[in-house]
Structures are given as C-alpha cells and as structure tokens.
Amino acid sequence: MNISTLLFQLFxxxxxxxxxxxxxxxxxxxxxxxxxxxxxxxxxxYRNLVKLFHKDAVLANNAxxxxxxxxxxxxxxxxxxxxxxxxxxxELPLSAAVDVIALVGIFALARVFIALAAMDIGxxxxxxxxxxxxxxxFLAEPALLMVFFTASMIAHxxxxxxxxxxxxxxxxxxxxxxxxxxxxxxMVLLAENARIPVDNPSTHLELTMIHEAMILEYSARHLxxxxxxxxxxxxxxxxxxxxxxxxxxxxxxxxxGALPLALVILTLKLAAAGFGLALLESVSAKLRIxxxxxxxxxxxxxxxxxxxxxxxxxx
Amino acid sequence: MLPIDYALCVIALWLVLAVLGLALQGSPRAIxxxxxxxxxxxxxxxxxxxxxxxxxxxxxxxxxxxxxDLPFHLRLDALSAFFLLxxxxxxxxxxxxxxxxxxxxxxxxxxxxxxxxxxxxxxMAMVLLADDAYFFMVAWETMAISSYFLVxxxxxxxxxxxxxxxxxxxxxxxxxxILMCFGVLQGAHGDFTFEAMRHNALSPFWAxxxxxxxxxxxxxxxxxxxxxxxxPEAHPAAPSPVSAMMSGIMLKTxxxxxxxxxxxxxxxxxxxxxxxxxxxxxxxxxxYGVLFATVQSxxxxxxxxxxxxxxxxxxxxxxxxxxxxANHQEQVAALALVATLYHALNHSFxxxxxxxxxxxxxxxxxERNMGKLGGLIxxxxxxxxxALIGVLAxxxxxxxxxxxxxxxxxxxxLLAPTMPQLYLNMLLxxxxxxxxxxxxxxxxxxxxxxxVIFLGQSRDEGPREAHDAGPLERAGMLWLAGGCxxxxxxxxxxxxxxxxxxxxxxxxxxxxxAASAGWLWLTPVAAERASYxxxxxxxxxxxxxxxxxLAVRKFYHGRVRRGPAWDCGYPAQTPRMQDSxxxxxxxxxxxxxxxxxxxxxxxxxxxxxxxxxxxxHDRMWTLLYLPIARLVEKISTQIGKLQHGRIPLYLLYSxxxxxxLLAFVx
Numbered sequence: 001m002n003i004s005t006l007l008f009q010l011f012x013x014x015x016x017x018x019x020x021x022x023x024x025x026x027x028x029x030x031x032x033x034x035x036x037x038x039x040x041x042x043x044x045x046y047r048n049l050v051k052l053f054h055k056d057a058v059l060a061n062n063a064x065x066x067x068x069x070x071x072x073x074x075x076x077x078x079x080x081x082x083x084x085x086x087x088x089x090x091e092l093p094l095s096a097a098v099d100v101i102a103l104v105g106i107f108a109l110a111r112v113f114i115a116l117a118a119m120d121i122g123x124x125x126x127x128x129x130x131x132x133x134x135x136x137x138f139l140a141e142p143a144l145l146m147v148f149f150t151a152s153m154i155a156h157x158x159x160x161x162x163x164x165x166x167x168x169x170x171x172x173x174x175x176x177x178x179x180x181x182x183x184x185x186x187m188v189l190l191a192e193n194a195r196i197p198v199d200n201p202s203t204h205l206e207l208t209m210i211h212e213a214m215i216l217e218y219s220a221r222h223l224x225x226x227x228x229x230x231x232x233x234x235x236x237x238x239x240x241x242x243x244x245x246x247x248x249x250x251x252x253x254x255x256x257g258a259l260p261l262a263l264v265i266l267t268l269k270l271a272a273a274g275f276g277l278a279l280l281e282s283v284s285a286k287l288r289i290x291x292x293x294x295x296x297x298x299x300x301x302x303x304x305x306x307x308x309x310x311x312x313x314x315x
Numbered sequence: 316m317l318p319i320d321y322a323l324c325v326i327a328l329w330l331v332l333a334v335l336g337l338a339l340q341g342s343p344r345a346i347x348x349x350x351x352x353x354x355x356x357x358x359x360x361x362x363x364x365x366x367x368x369x370x371x372x373x374x375x376x377x378x379x380x381x382x383x384d385l386p387f388h389l390r391l392d393a394l395s396a397f398f399l400l401x402x403x404x405x406x407x408x409x410x411x412x413x414x415x416x417x418x419x420x421x422x423x424x425x426x427x428x429x430x431x432x433x434x435x436x437x438x439m440a441m442v443l444l445a446d447d448a449y450f451f452m453v454a455w456e457t458m459a460i461s462s463y464f465l466v467x468x469x470x471x472x473x474x475x476x477x478x479x480x481x482x483x484x485x486x487x488x489x490x491x492x493i494l495m496c497f498g499v500l501q502g503a504h505g506d507f508t509f510e511a512m513r514h515n516a517l518s519p520f521w522a523x524x525x526x527x528x529x530x531x532x533x534x535x536x537x538x539x540x541x542x543x544x545x546x547p548e549a550h551p552a553a554p555s556p557v558s559a560m561m562s563g564i565m566l567k568t569x570x571x572x573x574x575x576x577x578x579x580x581x582x583x584x585x586x587x588x589x590x591x592x593x594x595x596x597x598x599x600x601x602x603y604g605v606l607f608a609t610v611q612s613x614x615x616x617x618x619x620x621x622x623x624x625x626x627x628x629x630x631x632x633x634x635x636x637x638x639x640x641a642n643h644q645e646q647v648a649a650l651a652l653v654a655t656l657y658h659a660l661n662h663s664f665x666x667x668x669x670x671x672x673x674x675x676x677x678x679x680x681x682e683r684n685m686g687k688l689g690g691l692i693x694x695x696x697x698x699x700x701x702a703l704i705g706v707l708a709x710x711x712x713x714x715x716x717x718x719x720x721x722x723x724x725x726x727x728x729l730l731a732p733t734m735p736q737l738y739l740n741m742l743l744x745x746x747x748x749x750x751x752x753x754x755x756x757x758x759x760x761x762x763x764x765x766x767v768i769f770l771g772q773s774r775d776e777g778p779r780e781a782h783d784a785g786p787l788e789r790a791g792m793l794w795l796a797g798g799c800x801x802x803x804x805x806x807x808x809x810x811x812x813x814x815x816x817x818x819x820x821x822x823x824x825x826x827x828x829a830a831s832a833g834w835l836w837l838t839p840v841a842a843e844r845a846s847y848x849x850x851x852x853x854x855x856x857x858x859x860x861x862x863x864x865l866a867v868r869k870f871y872h873g874r875v876r877r878g879p880a881w882d883c884g885y886p887a888q889t890p891r892m893q894d895s896x897x898x899x900x901x902x903x904x905x906x907x908x909x910x911x912x913x914x915x916x917x918x919x920x921x922x923x924x925x926x927x928x929x930x931x932h933d934r935m936w937t938l939l940y941l942p943i944a945r946l947v948e949k950i951s952t953q954i955g956k957l958q959h960g961r962i963p964l965y966l967l968y969s970x971x972x973x974x975x976l977l978a979f980v981x
Contacts, residue, residue: 059878060877060879061877066692066770076862077856079859080856096846097851097855099845099847109856112758115762119894120692120770122770122772123883124894131901132902135759137758138755139752141755142754156844217881300748300752308741308745311740311741312741
C-alpha cells in the first residue's frame with residue numbers, strides 16, 4: 001500500500017459520492033423520454049438533495065436515537081460498499097479488508113438498520129415496509145451471495161479485486177455458469193434497489209410500496225442522506241455488475257495514465273446500463289407483493305444453477 | 316498445580332456453593348449478594364484455566380470416588396479446554412446477571428434454585444473433564460436432572476411440568492443411545508476408560524454404529540432434527556438465566572460429545588458418508604429452526620428455535636470437517652472445524668445475551684408474548700442497546716462475531732478442493748446455498764424479535780411501566796456483549812487459540828496462514844484468496860458515521876423539530892395498528908405454508924366482537940411423535956392385559972419365566 005493507491009482510493013470515494021446522484025438522474029431522464037414525459041434534467045437529484053439538506057428535520061415525538069442515527073450509518077455503509085468495488089481501478093487498499101461475502105454483509109447491515117428504524121416510530125406503514133423489505137431480502141441476499149460464489153469459484157478467490165483481475169485479463173470465454181449468474185444478478189439488482197417489478201420508486205401507493213414505506217417518517221437531512229445512500233447503492237450494484245460481467249478497460253491502482261481512458265469507458269458502460277435499466281422498468285409491470293418471492297426464488301434458483309453448472313461441467 | 320487441579324477446585328467451589336445455597340435458604344440477600352458472585356468468580360477462574368490449558372499438553376487426574384474399582388478418570392486436553400472456556404466465559408456473565416435477577420425470588424425457591432444452578436454448572440464441567448464412560452454418564456445424568464429441576468422451577472404451572480417431562484424423556488432417550496455408543500466403542504474388552512476407546516480399532520461397521528449412536532444420542536441433547544421438540548418447550552418454561560445457560564452452554568456439551576466420539580475415538584476411521592449425513596441433518600435442522608423462529612410470538616420460543624438453527628449450523632460444520640477429513644483434505648478440514656468451534660463459542664455469547672435480555676424484559680413487564688410488548692427502547696435503554704448488539708451478532712452481520720464464523724464456514728465450502736465422489740461436488744454448493752438462506756432468514760427473525768419488542772409503541776399496559784435492568788444484570792449482559800464485539804473484531808487471536816484443538820484432533824491448523832498477514836487481517840488460506848479485516852471495517856463504519864454526522868452539521872445545520880408521527884390523514888391511529896408478532900411473520904407463514912401446521916380463526920365481517928387467533932404448530936409432532944406415542948400406548952395396553960391382579964396367574968408367569976430361562980441359559 002503506498003500513497004498513490006491511497007490517493008486512488010480517495011479519488012474513487014469522491015467519484016462514487018458525486019456520480020451516484022447523476023446516475024439516478026440519468027435513469028429517471030431516460031425513463032421520462034421513453035414514457036413520453038418531459039424530463040426534469042439529469043441534475044435534478046442534486047437539487048433535491050440540496051433542498052432537503054436546507055430544511056428543518058421533523059422527528060416523531062417517540063423517535064429513539066436509533067431512528068435518528070440510522071441515516072448516517074446507512075449512508076456510511078453504502079459509501080463503504082461502493083468505494084471498495086473496483087470501479088475505475090483494481091487493487092484498491094480497501095478491498096483487502098472486505099471481500100465479497102463481507103460486502104453482502106455490509107448491505108445486510110444497512111438493511112437491518114433501516115428496517116429497525118422503520119419500526120421505531122410504530123406506525124402501521126413503517127412496520128409494513130420493514131416486513132416487506134425483509135421479505136424481499138431473505139431471498140435476494142442468498143441469491144446475490146450465490147452469484148458471487150460462482151464468480152469466486154472461477155477466480156479461486158473471494159476477493160473482489162482478484163475476481164475482477166482474473167476476469168479482465170482472461171481471454172474472452174463465455175461461461176454458461178456466468179450467464180445464469182448474470183440473469184440472477186440482474187433480478188437481485190432490481191429487487192434490492194426498489195425497482196419495478198418488485199417495488200416502484202416513484203409511487204406512494206400503500207398496496208405496493210416497500211422502500212418508500214420504510215422511510216415515510218424521515219424528513220430533511222435524514223431523508224437526504226437516505227436518498228443519497230439509495231443512489232450510491234444503485235451505483236454500487238451497477239458497478240458490481242460491470243466489474244463481474246464486463247470488466248474490460250479497468251485501470252490498475254496507481255496507474256494515473258490509464259485513468260482517463262478507464263473513466264471514459266466507465267461512463268459509457270454506466271450510461272448504457274442506466275438506459276437498459278430505464279428500458280426494463282418501462283416495459284415491465286409491478287408484481288403483486290406475494291409474487292415477489294417467486295421472482296426472487298427464481299433468481300436464487302438461477303444463481304444456484306449457475307454454481308452447479310460450474311461445479312459439475314467446469315464451465 | 317496443573318490446570319486440571321484448578322478446574323477441579325472450581326468444581327468443588329460450585330458444589331460447596333450449591334450446598335450453601337440450601338443452607339442459606341432463610342436469607343435470600345446472602346444468596347444473591349454472596350453465592351452468585353462467588354460462582355461467577357469460579358467461572359472466571361475456570362475460563363482463565365481453560366485458556367491456559369488450551370496450549371498445554373493434556374493433564375490427567377484420577378479421583379478415588381464412585382464405585383469400588385471404578386475410580387473417576389479425568390483428563391483436560393485441548394478439546395475439553397475449549398469447551399470449558401465456553402462454559403467459564405458464558406457462565407461468568409450469566410451468574411453475574413443471576414445475582415441481580417433473582418433478587419425478588421422468595422427464599423425457599425431461591426435456595427433450591429441456587430443448589431440446582433451450581434450443581435448444573437459443576438456437572439457440565441465434569442462432563443467436559445470425564446475420561447471414562449462411567450463418570451461421563453454420571454455427570455451427564457446429573458446435568459440432565461439438575462437442569463430438569465431448573466426448567467420446572469415454576470412447577471405449579473401445568474405447561475411447565477409437561478415441558479419438563481418432554482425434556483426429561485428426550486434427554487433419556489439420548490442418554491440410552493450414548494450409553495450404547497460407549498458399549499460399542501469399548502469393543503469386547505470391558506475397559507470403559509476413554510483411553511482404551513481411543514486405541515480401540517473397530518471394524519468399519521461398528522465404527523459407523525458408534526458414530527450413528529453418538530449423533531443420535533448427543534443430537535437429542537443438542538436439539539437436532541427430529542429430536543428438537545423439547546427445546547422450544549423447555550426454554551420458555553425455564554427462568555431466563557437458566558434458558559441462557561441451557562442454550563448457551565448445555566447444548567455445547569452435546570457438540571463436545573459428538574466431537575469427542577467422532578474426532579477423538581474414531582479419528583482414523585472416518586467414512587465420508589458420516590460427513591454427508593451430519594451435513595444434511597445439520598442444514599435441515601438449521602433451515603427448520605430458523606423458519607419456525609420467524610413465525611413465533613413468544614420471544615423465548617423464538618430464541619429457542621433460533622438455537623436449533625445455530626446447532627444445525629454447528630452440526631453441518633462438523634459434517635463438513637468429517638467429510639474433508641475422511642478424504643484426507645486436512646487443511647480444509649481444519650478450516651471447517653475451526654469455523655464450527657468458533658461458531659459454538661459465538662453462539663454461547665450472543666444467545667446467552669439475548670436470553671438474558673428477554674429475562675429483563677420479562678422481569679419488567681411480566682410478558683413473554685411479543686404482541687403485547689413494544690417501545691421498550693425508551694424504558695430500558697441499556698437492555699435495548701445490549702440486545703441490539705446480540706441481535707446484530709446473531710444475524711451474522713459484520714463486524715460482529717456471528718459474521719466471522721459464518722464467513723469461515725462459507726470459505727470452507729467455497730475453497731473445497733474437488734472431491735473424489737462426484738456428487739459431493741454438487742452437494743457442497745447446495746449446502747452453501749442452504750447455509751446462506753438460513754442466515755438471511757435469521758436476520759428476518761431477529762429484526763422481528765428486536766423490532767416488535769423494543770421498537771415502536773407499547774402495545775399494552777405492561778411495557779408502559781417497565782424499568783431498566785439493575786447494575787448487576789447490566790454487568791452480566793455487558794460482559795457477554797463485549798465478548799460478541801471482541802470475538803468479532805479480533806478473530807485472529809481466538810483462531811490461534813482454537814488452532815490447538817484442531818491440531819490435537821486433525822493434526823493441522825490454520826495458524827500458519829490465518830495470521831500470516833498480521834493480526835489485523837484474517838486470511839484462512841492465502842491473502843489473495845480471501846481476506847477480511849473486521850477492525851478496519853468497524854473503524855471505517857464508525858468513523859464514517861461520525862464524519863458524516865459532523866459534516867452535515869458543519870455544512871448545513873442540526874435543527875430538529877419534534878412533532879406527532881404522520882397519521883396518513885387518519886387520526887384514529889392506535890399502537891395496535893403496528894405489526895403484531897404474528898403479522899410480521901405472516902409472509903413467511905404464507906410462503907412456506909406447506910411447512911407449518913397452521914390453525915387460524917378469522918372473524919366474519921359481521922362479527923360484533925371480532926377475535927383473530929392464529930397458531931403455528933410443529934408438524935413433527937403429528938408426523939412423528941404422536942404415532943410413536945400411540946404405538947407405545949397400544950403396546951402398553953396389550954402388555955397391561957397380563958396384569959390381572961390374581962396371585963395364581965402371577966405365579967404362573969414366574970414359573971414360565973423360570974422354565975424359559977432354564978431352557979436358554981442351559
């Protein structure tokens with residue numbers, strides 16, 4: 001570990017922090033175009049954040065400290081998770097502390113905290129949201145782990161850096177197991193980021209909402225942090241997908257010369273992924289809440305199939 | 316003095332304290348102020364002794380007690396030392412807590428309880444030290460019976476009596492299997508010392524028979540499927556510190572038994588299908604336990620089912636270790652074994668902590684049904700904070716201890732080399748999938764546990780007058796919560812200690828590689844294959860949270876207004892509109908409908924006094940236990956026909972028996 005790689009880590013931290021809302025803005029814009037609405041501009045999430053930060057926070061009378069400090073912990077966890085994904089460069093110093101299993105653990109930690117905070121006020125919506133969130137996650141989390149396991153069995157390592165390096169420097173081979181894993185990962189990505197068909201980020205309809213129900217009691221800076229954390233989470237998931245399935249063009253840590261090219265490639269990949277996400281959301285319909293376990297059960301099965309294919313057929 | 320002598324002194328101390336408890340019945344204050352703290356001191360000495368003994372050569376002792384020519388053999392080796400460490404460390408917290416908890420108990424009951432409590436502690440230590448089958452069974456039975464009386468402390472309640480009966484029944488079915496296991500293990504030599512069993516080479520058939528008997532017998536005590544039914548009955552019935560001790564420590568003595576038989580006595584005779592059997596049974600137990608945990612409404616039953624889950628994980632880990640060991644893949648076997656032992660240690664900390672937490676809640680509110688609790692974080696901030704640590708740890712979340720052992724176990728699954736048996740290569744990923752599914756469901760159950768009890772608004776009168784736990788109770792829980800933190804943040808130190816056990820049983824350890832990158836990094840195989848640094852993770856999350864908090868204050872402001880919660884335009888909201896315990900478990904109940912036996916009474920829309928009632932049953936009762944019970948009853952009725960009460964008939968029976976015996980024995 002030297003100064004250069006540390007600087008790279010810091011650079012990536014800032015990049016993740018600042019670029020995440022932009023990605024959300026881009027997805028929202030794409031969706032607006034596809035649905036024939038006029039778009040708010042890709043900088044709208046920043047304006048929302050600034051607006052929320054300036055407002056006075058309102059807390060329910062019986063809010064406990066857990067409720068108050070959860071947004072900060074959530075924000076940090078997501079930031080940490082996104083910061084250790086090899087986004088523009090591999091060999092980040094942080095990624096030795098946290099491997100893929102620990103990464104899933106950090107996501108779980110954040111989820112448990114927000115679910116507990118949702119139950120803190122004791123309104124019917126909060127507990128409903130917490131229950132549904134845990135319902136979605138108890139299948140999504142194992143599916144995500146199985147996706148990672150498929151990749152780590154190919155790379156013989158659970159370190160994300162090693163996995164990405166193995167994939168990026170390998171000859172292009174299509175792994176059937178990775179195809180299964182890729183589909184499973186996409187389904188998990190949709191579910192975990194509160195996207196259609198599992199959840200709908202742009203509605204507050206009682207019958208369907210999951211994520212929004214949990215954060216209904218939050219306002220001002222707390223809400224801003226949660227929204228920002230959600231954006232970072234989406235960014236982290238998409239970059240994980242890119243790192244696992246399309247890792248080409250990534251730079252070594254400390255290699256500043258390769259950075260501009262890596263950034264351009266990353267931007268293109270992210271733009272394409274955001275467009276794809278918007279397209280998927282525009283053409284599919286929201287599932288009933290009790291169909292969600294079926295959707296995620298499929299993801300879990302696909303991920304297990306992927307790892308079985310790998311283990312039995314060695315491909 | 317050898318370590319074993321210190322251990323014997325602690326046992327003697329506990330036995331003396333047990334008798335003193337009976338003698339001091341008249342002065343409950345003396346019991347809570349003196350005897351329990353002294354017992355806790357004994358635990359501390361035992362834990363320290365065990366920690367030292369872990370890295371030393373085994374020491375033995377022979378006590379001239381018991382029957383003539385059958386002295387008690389004792390031995391303290393690495394395996395015993397590790398489990399004694401669990402016993403000492405966990406019981407230290409529990410005894411401290413008990414000193415505060417039993418303040419309000421009446422003298423007579425308290426004296427008896429103190430007697431049973433310390434006898435229970437001493438008998439568990441004796442189980443772990445025993446080095447011959449005879450002494451082992453004596454200690455094992457003492458443990459079963461003293462815990463039976465502890466479970467039935469409130470023996471005036473019929474449910475508690477029946478819970479105690481089921482516990483005693485299954486404990487004894489298990490004990491018979493263990494006795495038979497020792498019978499097989501001694502071969503035909505008639506030497507029942509463990510030393511003889513260690514050197515006894517059995518044929519593959521008898522080795523398998525011994526293993527199966529041990530798995531069944533000890534599995535009954537551990538709560539393995541399908542012998543788990545006593546756990547969810549006995550744990551809620553017992554006073555909370557007793558539940559903590561049974562779940563946190565006593566279940567581990569059964570794990571110790573399985574390890575002792577399979578890795579000590581049968582070490583060279585492992586067959587890979589033993590591993591498959593234990594792995595499958597363990598994972599089935601884990602999933603079964605956690606699914607039932609998610610739908611419970613009684614907080615202690617929920618924890619009991621969660622114990623079943625954790626025992627399942629431990630047994631699965633043992634299975635994995637046996638599997639690798641039988642295939643001579645010793646390095647991974649050591650990894651699986653260390654992960655298993657680490658999980659046993661972790662479980663004794665966080666499960667005891669949570670049971671103590673429910674004890675304080677029960678004390679403060681008199682309510683075990685989660686549907687009547689809620690909002691306790693405001694009334695009992697200490698208990699809520701410590702229970703939160705336990706909840707996060709048991710859910711397997713970084714950077715706490717539950718995550719470390721799960722991480723190690725998953726590494727064992729992932730880094731497994733190719734197996735000679737083809738379908739094993741298929742089974743292992745499925746095993747990993749089941750394990751992570753169980754872990755995710757555990758988080759569900761624990762969010763429910765914590766959210767319904769401590770968060771939200773009080774659902775009933777009870778929680779509104781609740782008070783926080785006293786200082787001694789806090790101290791006991793603090794010790795256990797601190798253990799969860801330390802075990803989670805500095806795993807390398809503990810793995811280096813557990814390595815001694817792995818070295819003694821398998822001949823390999825992790826030390827060379829696990830600590831190769833320094834104490835900060837946990838690298839079970841090699842740094843480039845997997846590494847994890849909980850301390851760095853913790854510092855980043857903690858520091859980052861603080862930094863974010865300060866940054867937001869600096870750049871913006873910290874203004875807060877308090878107001879009523881948003882009522883969604885419906886002003887008549889009541890606390891009863893929160894999810895009840897049943898409500899929170901409802902999705903799982905609906906998805907795994909086929910799995911549970913559900914009884915539901917739903918009111919009709921025109922009901923003027925609507926009443927909803929839902930109950931989830933363990934199907935194992937109707938599928939397995941009731942048929943057996945009916946069969947036994949039928950056979951007994953048939954046999955009962957022999958009983959006529961007429962003397963001539965009985966004389967005839969004796970005569971026939973005599974003739975038959977003469978014919979056979981001739």
